[in-house]
Amino acid sequence: xxxxxxxxxxxxxxxxxxxxxxxxxxxxxxxxxxxxxxxxxxxxxxxxxxxxxxxxxxxxxxxxxxxxxxxxxxxxxxxxxxxxxxxxxxxxxxxxxxxxxxxxx
Amino acid sequence: xxxxxxxxxxxxxxxxxxxxxxxxxxxxxxxxxxxxxxxxxxxxxxxxxxxxxxxxxxxxxxxxxxxxxxxxxxxxxxxxxxxxxxxxxxxxxxxxxxxxxxxxxxxxxxxxxxxxxxxxxxxxxxxxxxxxxxxxxxxxxxxxxxxxxxxxxxxxxxxxxxxxxxxxxxxxxxxxxxxxxxxxxxxxxxxxxxxxxxxxxxxxxxxxxxxxxxxxxxxxxxxxxxxxxxxxxxxxxxxxxxxxxxxxxxxxxxxxxxxxxxxxxxxxxxxxxxxxxxxxxxxxxxxxxxxxxxxxxxxxxxxxxxxxxxxxxxxxxxxxxxxxxxxxxxxxxxxxxxxxxxxxxxxxxxxxxxxxxxxxxxxxxxxxxxxxxxxxxxxxxxxxxxxxxxxxxxxxxxxxxxxxxxxxxxxxxxxxxxxxxxxxxxxxxxxxxxxxxxxxxxxxxxxxxxxxxxxxxxxxxxxxxxxxxxxxxxxxxxxxxxxxxxxxxxxxxxxxxxxxxxxxxxxxxxxxxxxxxxxxxxxxxxxxxxxxxxxxxxxxxxxxxxxxxxxxxxxxxxxxxxxxxxxxxxxxxxxxxxxxxxxxxxxxxxxxxxxxxxxxxxxxxxxxxxxxxxxxxxxxxxxxxxxxxxxxxxxxxxxxxxxxxxxxx
Numbered sequence: 174x175x176x177x178x179x180x181x182x183x184x185x186x187x188x189x190x191x192x193x194x195x196x197x198x199x200x201x202x203x204x205x206x207x208x209x210x211x212x213x214x215x216x217x218x219x220x221x222x223x224x225x226x227x228x229x230x231x232x233x234x235x236x237x238x239x240x241x242x243x244x245x246x247x248x249x250x251x252x253x254x255x256x257x258x259x260x261x262x263x264x265x266x267x268x269x270x271x272x273x274x275x276x277x278x
Numbered sequence: 279x280x281x282x283x284x285x286x287x288x289x290x291x292x293x294x295x296x297x298x299x300x301x302x303x304x305x306x307x308x309x310x311x312x313x314x315x316x317x318x319x320x321x322x323x324x325x326x327x328x329x330x331x332x333x334x335x336x337x338x339x340x341x342x343x344x345x346x347x348x349x350x351x352x353x354x355x356x357x358x359x360x361x362x363x364x365x366x367x368x369x370x371x372x373x374x375x376x377x378x379x380x381x382x383x384x385x386x387x388x389x390x391x392x393x394x395x396x397x398x399x400x401x402x403x404x405x406x407x408x409x410x411x412x413x414x415x416x417x418x419x420x421x422x423x424x425x426x427x428x429x430x431x432x433x434x435x436x437x438x439x440x441x442x443x444x445x446x447x448x449x450x451x452x453x454x455x456x457x458x459x460x461x462x463x464x465x466x467x468x469x470x471x472x473x474x475x476x477x478x479x480x481x482x483x484x485x486x487x488x489x490x491x492x493x494x495x496x497x498x499x500x501x502x503x504x505x506x507x508x509x510x511x512x513x514x515x516x517x518x519x520x521x522x523x524x525x526x527x528x529x530x531x532x533x534x535x536x537x538x539x540x541x542x543x544x545x546x547x548x549x550x551x552x553x554x555x556x557x558x559x560x561x562x563x564x565x566x567x568x569x570x571x572x573x574x575x576x577x578x579x580x581x582x583x584x585x586x587x588x589x590x591x592x593x594x595x596x597x598x599x600x601x602x603x604x605x606x607x608x609x610x611x612x613x614x615x616x617x618x619x620x621x622x623x624x625x626x627x628x629x630x631x632x633x634x635x636x637x638x639x640x641x642x643x644x645x646x647x648x649x650x651x652x653x654x655x656x657x658x659x660x661x662x663x664x665x666x667x668x669x670x671x672x673x674x675x676x677x678x679x680x681x682x683x684x685x686x687x688x689x690x691x692x693x694x695x696x697x698x699x700x701x702x703x704x705x706x707x708x709x710x711x712x713x714x715x716x717x718x719x720x721x722x723x724x725x726x727x728x729x730x731x732x733x734x735x736x737x738x739x740x741x742x743x744x745x746x747x748x749x750x751x752x753x754x755x756x757x758x759x760x761x762x763x764x765x766x767x768x769x770x771x772x773x774x775x776x777x778x779x780x781x782x783x784x785x786x787x788x789x790x791x792x793x794x795x796x797x798x799x800x801x802x803x804x805x806x807x808x809x810x811x812x813x814x815x816x817x818x819x820x821x822x823x824x825x826x827x828x829x830x831x832x833x834x835x836x837x838x839x840x841x842x843x844x845x846x847x848x849x850x851x852x853x854x855x856x857x858x859x860x861x862x863x864x865x866x867x868x869x870x871x872x873x874x875x876x877x878x879x880x881x882x883x884x885x886x887x888x889x890x891x892x893x894x895x896x897x898x899x900x901x902x903x904x905x906x907x908x909x910x911x912x913x914x915x916x917x918x919x920x921x922x923x924x925x926x927x
Contacts, residue, residue, distance in 0.1 A: 175593050207899070270899040277897030 183224035190217035204258045204268045208251060215247045284895040290337040294353050294370045297334045297380060298419035300327045301387075305413035312405030320408035321395040323886040327412055328388040331419075335384030342377040342666030343776065349373060350779070352425050352489075359428070363484060371425030371488060375623065375780035378773075379422040379555060382387030382627045386547045386634050387415045389749040393638050396745035397645055407447065407537065414440035417794040418548050422555065426487040427476045430556070434472060434520065437549045438465045444544060445536040455570050457532035464529040468519015468553075475512035482509065492562035499566045510563055510570035513556060514577075521607045524581045528846055531600040538641030541596060546603045547630040547636050554626055558619040561781040565617070575695075577824070579706045584844075590720070591840045594650045595640045596723045602676065603633055604711065609691050612703060618694035619781045623836045624765050624773045625687035631683055631756035632675035633728040636718075638750055639669035642742040643725060649919060652721060657730035666726045668754040673722045675757045677715035677808045685805070686761035693800040704800075708807045715811025723819045768797060865896020 190213055197210030219240045226236025261273050304327030307319040317325065342349045350373035359366040370376075391411065398404050414437055415920045421433025423849050442465075446458030446771065476486060482498055482505055499506045517523070522530035533545045544550070557564060557574060582605045589601035608628050613622035642665040644650055659666040675684035694705035730736035741747065765771040818826050830837040839845070 195907065198902065199907065202900070204899075273899075274897040278896060 187221040290341040301412035302416040309409040324408040325391045339381040369425040390543040393749040401800040444540040449657040449735040454535040457535040461529040470514025495566040506567045509568035517553030534596040543636035547634040578611025589717040613691040621690040628683035628687045632672040635753035637670040653725040654732040659726040668750040673718045683761035695825040712807040712811040716809040719815030
């Protein structure tokens with residue numbers, strides 16, 4: 174890691190991305206956008222993983238390896254998430270999550 | 279099996295389990311396939327199975343005779359229960375007593391199966407009938423062959439079940455299923471006694487096998503006086519239920535609602551003798567148990583005279599026979615009670631023949647006339663000669679007319695009561711003999727004698743087919759010869775020498791052999807009593823002198839009492855059945871209000887939680903996401919708080 178950029182900056186960026194994504198998930202109503210925001214949160218954690226991995230590089234490479242797992246899980250999540258959105262859209266032509274209330278107890 | 283036993287050559291005794299299992303196989307086949315495919319064949323299948331069983335049964339009897347005096351062998355099929363010190367084998371005890379019973383049961387069962395092929399031919403439920411009848415034989419043989427009380431109890435309960443099913447065979451009508459229920463419940467009371475007896479036996483002796491229990495009986499009586507008496511009385515309670523003795527006799531007359539072959543097989547010849555067999559088998563136990571034996575004798579004698587008086591006035595031909603059976607069973611208990619178990623077994627065998635014959639003859643009459651009330655019969659001797667003559671033989675045997683079978687065995691019982699020191703019981707026995715002769719004369723004369731009282735019924739009557747009359751003839755041969763063949767000379771006949779080892783009690787004082795003149799005098803007294811009974815019967819019903827109707831008017835309340843069977847059923851209803859109903863009603867209310875109440879309150883609570891909890895499920899993704907985030911925040915705060923020491927104290 175370049176000594177010019179301190180670890181704290183990476184962590185700050187990661188945290189900022191995570192909370193932006195989280196805010197998006199909570200406030201947006203468009204299902205596609207919510208999925209994109211989830212991706213943002215996942216990648217924020219990826220950034221934190223690689224930053225720590227780079228810092229501890231000689232001692233521990235497991236952070237980098239974990240990022241690969243996150244990619245795989247994210248891909249699967251998107252596949253399932255988009256499938257659900259598509260199915261809901263076919264049922265009723267909207268992607269607004271507040272309109273989809275069939276699961277109300 | 280011990281190695282020494284394995285070394286000897288095989289004989290019929292090794293096949294003893296087949297005797298019981300062949301009827302079971304017939305029952306299984308008829309039960310599984312009878313309704314759909316084998317309906318017409320159920321009768322022949324069951325009959326052939328019983329034929330195999332009877333041949334084996336007789337072969338075993340001869341094998342045991344061949345083994346001589348000390349014949350007693352146990353054949354173990356497998357160990358049924360083995361828990362700690364408690365061992366119960368599926369083991370057959372083959373000794374003179376059980377071989378004697380097996381032969382009697384299988385031969386009589388075979389004849390009754392043959393007869394049933396004719397009697398039940400047109401019944402819709404014939405496949406059910408021929409499932410339960412061989413099943414009954416299987417359980418009866420299990421009961422007889424068992425070498426321990428627990429296995430015996432299996433047979434004991436099994437015959438009770440089959441009895442219940444067959445009494446209620448025509449369950450479409452009300453009377454049969456009510457009678458079946460009554461029989462079952464009354465038998466339960468007796469079975470409760472049997473169960474107590476088995477439990478106490480195990481606790482006292484540490485085993486339930488006969489060969490462990492009997493040798494120790496005298497020892498236990500010395501160590502714990504009272505306990506053995508209690509065990510014996512508990513078993514005797516079981517016997518009173520199964521063998522219809524006072525106070526548990528009243529199910530048997532009602533059991534006549536079943537088909538007549540069932541009445542003959544189960545409720546005259548075999549099942550009801552199980553109690554006698556139990557007491558005879560446990561002779562060692564009863565002999566050591568002090569007053570228990572006297573209780574048996576007194577209950578038997580009272581039952582004998584009590585039931586005979588009721589039989590005097592019954593008008594239903596089968597009911598006369600039913601009360602007669604109760605009375606004769608009383609004689610058998612009297613015999614075991616006065617220390618003559620061999621006489622009891624002897625009477626059991628002769629009674630099996632002549633009473634089965636009387637029932638099958640009654641069945642033949644009912645089959646021909648479709649009527650059971652003797653007041654509407656009369657004159658049938660001309661229409662049904664075979665039935666008439668065979669029933670006359672059986673009636674003579676029941677009335678103890680020499681040389682017919684009943685004379686030898688009944689005379690021996692009554693004589694034993696006298697020579698063993700119970701003159702009062704002897705008097706009761708002789709008097710009951712006169713009553714017996716009277717009621718059987720009355721029943722036969724009303725049915726067959728005189729002129730027809732119902733012309734229509736008379737004209738339609740006909741002799742039964744050969745499949746029914748041949749068993750009658752075979753049983754008649756038994757009713758004539760069984761007494762002489764088995765029991766002549768008195769006290770020294772085949773049956774005595776044969777059964778002696780099975781019922782011998784070590785250390786028991788032999789009763790002094792009575793003088794010949796005493797034996798003859800006692801026999802003469804019995805015969806005179808019988809002849810007097812017959813004479814009065816004929817005088818009253820053939821010559822109307824005295825006129826029966828006038829006599830019953832003159833007797834007044836006594837006659838009413840007898841016709842209403844001493845109001846015992848009413849008494850039981852009032853004293854016990856109503857009480858039980860009230861108790862069961864209370865139990866029912868407890869179940870409905872308390873037990874069900876608790877369950878329902880719990881259910882209501884779950885519903886309440888659910889109906890409130892469902893509000894959390896808004897169906898809005900945003901809400902779920904928010905709650906996840908809120909949970910995350912709580913986790914971070916708590917975990918972070920502990921990690922940094924802010925929350926730690």
